[in-house]
Amino acid sequence: MRSPVFKAELYGPMREKCEQSITIEDMEPAVFKALLRFIYSDELPPMDDLNDDDKQEMVKHLLVAADRYGMERMKLMCERKLCKFLEANNVATTLALADQHHCNKLKDACIGFINSLDRVDDVVSSTGYQHLKEACPSVFVDMWEKAAKTRKI
Secondary structure, X not given: OOOHHHHHHHHOHHHHHOXXXXXXXXXXXXXXXXXXXXXXXXOOOOOOOOOHHHHHHHHHXXXXXXXXXXXXXXXXXXHHHXXXXXXXXXXXXXXXXXXXXXXXXXXXXXXXHHHHOOOOHHHHOOHXXXXXXXXXXXXHHHHHHHHHHHHHO
């Protein structure tokens, strides 16, 4: 199985606690459907019918689901996709998500993006910036250290 969490729930000691079914909470049906698709096909779902904002939101939910169910390949694929969506108005939110779900490549991409901006004010004025300050203060240390290394080169 691609998910060690599902494997434990279906075949491990946790199976005894399950009755006839497993209840999935805190996940939209479309996200769960996409998760199952990945489990069976090793592919993310096509999202051609979604606009960029909805596509980005779906990929964020898929990343959270992949982290929750221990699906590292899916998580990496989501990280790669989210790197393509980075903009000043969403990078703080994406950085907080990367930090909370231990997505180092996405975190590095976000920090690099912020450090490359001419107008950091655009990031600071974004809606996700306040959340980033409160939820992930250690991220700022990482940003400063990477910015300092870049300036030395």
